[in-house]
Amino acid sequence: MAKQTLAARAARSTATSAPDKDAPLKEDIRLLxxxxxxxLRDQEGEAVFQVVETIRQTAVRFRRESDAQSGTELNRLLKKLTRDQTISVVRAFSYFSHLANIAEDQHHNRRRRAHLLAGSAPQQGSIAYALSRLDDAGVPGASVRSFFREALISPVLTAHPTEVQRKSILDAEREIARLLAERDLPLTPRESARNTQLLHACIATLWQTRMLRYTRLTVADEIDNALSYYRITFLRELPALxxxxxxxxxxxxxQRHAGELELPAFVQMGSWIGGDRDGNPNVNAGxxxxxxxxxxxxxFDFYLDEVHALGAELSVSTLLVGASPELLALAEASTDASDHRADEPYRRALIGLYSRLAATARSLGAAHVLRKEVGTAPPYAEPAEFTRDLQILVDSLKSHHGAMLIKPRLATLRRATEIFGFHLATLDMRQSSDVHERVLTELFARAGACPDYAALPEEEKLTLLREELAKPRLLYSPWLGYSAETESELEILRAGREIRQRYGERAIRNYIISHTESVSDLLEVxxxxKETGLLHLGWDGAQGGAARMELMVIPLFETIPDLRCAADIMQRYMALPEVRRMIAARGDLQEVMLGYSDSNKDGGFLTSNWELYKAETRLVGLFEGAGVKLRLFHGRGGTVGRGGGPSYEAILAQPAGTVNGQIRLTEQGEIIASKFSNPEIGRRNLELLVAATLEASLMPHPGQGRQGRRIAGFEAVMDALSxxxxRAYRHLVYDTPGFTDYFFAATPIAEIAELNIGSRPASRKASRRIEDLRAIPWGFSWGQCRLLLPGWYGFGSAVDAWLQEDADPKEQKKRLGMLRAMFxxxxxxxxxxxxxxxxxxKSDLAVASRYAELVPDRKLRNSIFKRMVDEHERTVACLALITGSRERLAANPLLARSIKNRFAYLDPLNHLQVELIKRHRASVAAxxxxxxxxxxxxxxxxxxxxAGLRNTG
Structure with missing residues (x-):
């Protein structure tokens, strides 16, 4: 099989005689x-291998053949394992999940290439598909070009306590992916054998590598982990896109008359890692x-490597071809004076560029530069200077028969300088509104301006804040003492100012306020x-003088009540004259962030999604009326319960006018690894993001006619369903006595909190209240026990109650017809x-029932688990009524098969986890x-x- 070419495998998988397109995937999984x-045999011995193999075969029979006897046998096998055998079995099935993921990713790449080789029509989610849709809809090319000139699309990487992969494991898995991809090439028998040997070695390396961290991850570790994805994917794949x-x-x-199209840097990377201190005491100015x-x-490592490589490649001699005066001047200014390169101006120029880059890197804190530069040169003052120098090389090559020499490396490097600058990614700052209130309460009191700011009513807070903003003097005095929290918060803002001065304004430009509940929360920031030199309101006495807010103040609306108040808060905020001037100074653009995770934990899956939709719609109307462009920042997590799911479909499902060429969204936890640890998969995910934003922004939306009225009717139904x-969700989670006890007993939340998988605590406060628990471990825990409650609970009750509101069967049928039309x-x-x-x-009630047995109170266990089972059955039944399909994922058979195949390997892990939790908790209790x-x-x-469930956090 390894000797077959990609074309042969693709042809075989698409031929009518062999319709199984997944055959290569199955072969890869069997090989791995x-x-x-x-x-396992080599490392643990034949006996352990046989135990694992017996469990595997039994689990496969139980899952795929619904064999009850196999289920009983599986339980018997798992319960009699020794502790050492248990560890080996858990590791074996865990690594199989990892290897299956690698094989699936490679198969996605294979299928995409097969479509391209076959000349198939553009696939949904591709740029070609999006542009074709726009063309068919009559959208002119001028509108498309205008979109790219004004757009900003920004994936923002965040660190959260669900990233369970160590970097060492990820590195080994990337090599396995590379070797698996290599097998699609035509290999000689020797090359094939060598490939198999290397795969064997990589898997052995995995087995001998510690899967878990024994020490808690630091913020510095999280920063380095995230940066690895830039080296793997973003630095090269983004410019190529x-x-x-x-x-x-x-x-x-x-275009008929214009020159070449050159896109501005409309896709820019963002990060929260190192700047997001909401609930994370480990994040500070340092x-x-x-x-x-x-x-x-x-x-800079990337730039220096690329410039060095260009110096080797651009051996162009002026004895054979000319060069522009600007290029010759750049060569003359170079630190290189070697006679051997006297006729090679490009090399001399690049040696000079390298020297300036090295000097710039050192001035910005680089500890060492791998390759020593030739001579000394002044550092670049800003990235644009470096870009201009590279453009001189581009222009000279173009005008002297060297255009074909630009694309391989020089064009990519020049583009990268526009995208990444000297800062790589924009670092957002985030803190909770209650912290700002405490800091200002202390500042006001110490300055004698207000004895207890926090106790003031909202209107009095606003009056005081506006008066203070209008004054040129500061509240802070270096001669007074302040609490550690106040000093830390002010130092963080001062650090933000220094970073902007040092790395450029794009390095930090956003300040996000968690738990925004009032206008004063915004004015406080x-x-x-102002206290830290980041805000200027023209205190030169001029009426309406220059207003400059260096960090955009961005509210984050998270809970259901906050989402409902979002438009009113923004209306009052933007109506303030001083605020309106600052927004105007920023190009009449204001960002608003919406929280998917906490709104779901607060109100459940259906209500969260609907309140987000309504908040977006109200914000669009408000901003259009105010003449301000709205940019929405979507705080999506990995799970569906936290706003996850396919990004392409999610963006296209946004209300009309909410995208409009501007979108930011978080990429969180282990989703970063699944999306961007493979360059080809990463490129595809970036393309999906751009294509979806393009379509959502420019495709015509239903107007005010019949279709508009139809949507209005759908929205009225959603209000009732929500x-x-x-009511159903809140009654279970917040109003049921003992639910918190059930959750902490029936899920591995306590054990997850012990894991060294993030620098952030699992809870915002030292309590067991659901309200204080972070949404990430909340969703992660429900995934582990296979209930995945945040992704469905309440839907069945909502639909059932709405259908039963009218006892008339005809009315019920009419209502069901409405739901089907909505779908x-x-x-x-x-x-x-x-x-x-x-x-x-992905949910499994039988597995979940095993976790329910961990609840010591039998009455509580039976009562709550029965309610969840009943709701699950209602939800499944109602979904079937609406979609017409009783099979899960009928519209996505590839994913359905993937889930079905991997469940057989998850079952032993879940069963063993329950047994191990029982032992662990029993010893703690004793x-x-x-x-x-x-x-x-x-x-x-x-x-x-x-790993088996994939989008789990």
């Missing part, structure tokens, strides 16, 4: 499974400075910016149901010393289940 078995988009636009919308130093060092779902005609509702369908496909092997087994199982 066989090699893992060999490693720009080239593809330019080519597709030129082909679809050719971590911010460290984040930018490491980011800058990463991009403006005043803190109200029903909210067929309304992207929002269709995406909602599609995401829920995926969650239900006051005995915790068996480290048991704890390690639990944590290994958490890793394996997360």
């Amino acid at each position: 499974g066989r090699l893992l078995g060999q490693v 720009y080239d593809d988009i330019e080519n597709e636009i030129a082909a679809q919308f050719p 971590t911010m400075r460290h984040a930018l130093e490491r980011q800058s060092a990463t991009i 403006l005043l803190l910016q 109200e029903n779902a909210y 067929k005609e309304w992207p929002f509702f269709a995406t909602l149901l599609s995401n829920m369908d995926m969650v239900l496909a 006051g005995s010393q915790t068996d480290e092997r048991v704890r390690r087994g639990i944590h290994l199982s958490i890793n394996g289940i997360a």
